[in-house]
Amino acid sequence: MTLGFGVVGTGAIGREHIDRITNKLSGGKIVAVTDVNQESAKQTVEHYKLDAVIYPDDKTLIADENVDVVLVTSWGPAHEATVVAAVEAGKYVFCEKPLATTAEGCIRIVEAEMKQGKKLVQVGFMRRYDSGYVQLKEAIDKGEIGQPLMIRAVHRNPEVGENYTTDMAVVDTLIHEIDALHWLVNDDYKSVQVVFPRKTKYSHDKLQDPQLFTIETNGGIVMNVEVFVNCKYGYDIQCEVIGEDGVAYLPEFPSVVTRKQGKLSSGILMDWKYRFMDAYDVEIQDFIDSIVKKGEPQGPNSWDGYIAAVTSDACVKAQNTGQKEAIKLLERPAFYSENSVMETV
Numbered sequence: 218m219t220l221g222f223g224v225v226g227t228g229a230i231g232r233e234h235i236d237r238i239t240n241k242l243s244g245g246k247i248v249a250v251t252d253v254n255q256e257s258a259k260q261t262v263e264h265y266k267l268d269a270v271i272y273p274d275d276k277t278l279i280a281d282e283n284v285d286v287v288l289v290t291s292w293g294p295a296h297e298a299t300v301v302a303a304v305e306a307g308k309y310v311f312c313e314k315p316l317a318t319t320a321e322g323c324i325r326i327v328e329a330e331m332k333q334g335k336k337l338v339q340v341g342f343m344r345r346y347d348s349g350y351v352q353l354k355e356a357i358d359k360g361e362i363g364q365p366l367m368i369r370a371v372h373r374n375p376e377v378g379e380n381y382t383t384d385m386a387v388v389d390t391l392i393h394e395i396d397a398l399h400w401l402v403n404d405d406y407k408s409v410q411v412v413f414p415r416k417t418k419y420s421h422d423k424l425q426d427p428q429l430f431t432i433e434t435n436g437g438i439v440m441n442v443e444v445f446v447n448c449k450y451g452y453d454i455q456c457e458v459i460g461e462d463g464v465a466y467l468p469e470f471p472s473v474v475t476r477k478q479g480k481l482s483s484g485i486l487m488d489w490k491y492r493f494m495d496a497y498d499v500e501i502q503d504f505i506d507s508i509v510k511k512g513e514p515q516g517p518n519s520w521d522g523y524i525a526a527v528t529s530d531a532c533v534k535a536q537n538t539g540q541k542e543a544i545k546l547l548e549r550p551a552f553y554s555e556n557s558v559m560e561t562v
């Protein structure tokens with residue numbers, strides 16, 4: 218069985234996913250595309266030599282009976298409307314983060330999905346498919362470091378553009394840690410506080426950089442997460458989980474080590490795209506396989522998208538107030554009670 222994918226948004230990550238579904242993965246075929254920039258849609262079809270219909274908008278694409286899955290890779294504020302329309306039409310959805318830009322928007326998606334009576338949506342939180350994170354979670358789950366007490370995490374980018382503002386450190390960047398960290402320790406968030414250290418000279422007027430987030434969980438774990446998006450030296454993701462019996466580290470991205478001219482050195486990636494390249498492949502293959510085998514996706518679901526939205530709202534509020542802000546989730550519906558178990562990774 219081959220799933221027909223309709224792609225909404227043929228920008229950077231839309232094209233990457235089109236490339237992997239077409240040239241690397243099995244079980245999926247791009248049958249339709251749309252973009253508000255129709256020229257981009259056209260160029261994409263030509264570039265990847267796709268046998269796909271170009272639609273003027275998401276509604277017409279969703280209505281195509283050959284579209285089994287709607288791949289949402291448009292800008293964040295456009296996600297909710299497309300996801301709700303696709304779910305109401307009974308289509309599967311793979312939606313890049315954020316699921317919706319507000320918690321209310323995520324709840325509208327949750328309600329639409331529950332009405333359909335089965336899970337249809339997966340959110341693109343690809344770190345859950347990264348082999349390093351998977352190993353880290355296994356070590357924690359097996360009790361190798363005892364009860365987790367603290368986490369120290371780092372998300373650094375070499376630089377960002379002029380349109381990247383202080384709140385984007387949360388909604389665009391920290392959002393990956395927001396999803397990955399509660400999943401790692403299987404706990405819910407309780408509060409967050411933000412501290413702004415001295416600002417780097419490489420930042421601009423509308424961006425406070427770096428930023429330090431202190432997030433507490435209901436179980437008492439304290440997580441310190443640094444977001445530093447003008448660190449200059451590279452793309453660097455770190456995670457250290459400190460437990461009662463030991464400490465577990467996210468493996469470094471592998472890179473050849475050289476000894477030369479009095480120096481021991483190894484390279485650091487400069488672009489986030491390469492760091493999670495394999496994880497993107499695994500997440501979309503798993504999405505396809507679990508639909509084919511079980512009739513529903515098994516990765517991060519709409520409720521995970523909701524958790525991320527509530528947490529990111531509290532983080533943005535904490536940026537503005539400087540106070541400790543509560544993270545209050547609605548009760549998890551039984552529909553989403555099973556934790557995202559990934560059998561194939």
Ligand code: NAI
Pocket residue numbers: 225226227228229230231251252253254257275290291292293295313314315341342343389
């Ligand atoms: P982009 O700006 O390169 O591409 C977005 C495309 O969507 C553009 O071509 C735009 O014309 C189109 N678009 C916007 N609104 C639309 C609508 N209503 N209908 C149809 N097309 C529409 O952006 P990029 O970097 O590809 O990001 C897309 C999404 O993917 C964002 O939500 C972003 O946060 C997420 N993302 C996720 C990453 C990950 O690591 N999981 C990495 C990069 C982006």
Ligand code: ISE
Pocket residue numbers: 374389390393489
């Ligand atoms: C980007 O938007 C992403 O989603 C990447 O995965 C992330 O690591 C990067 O820092 C963001 O800017």
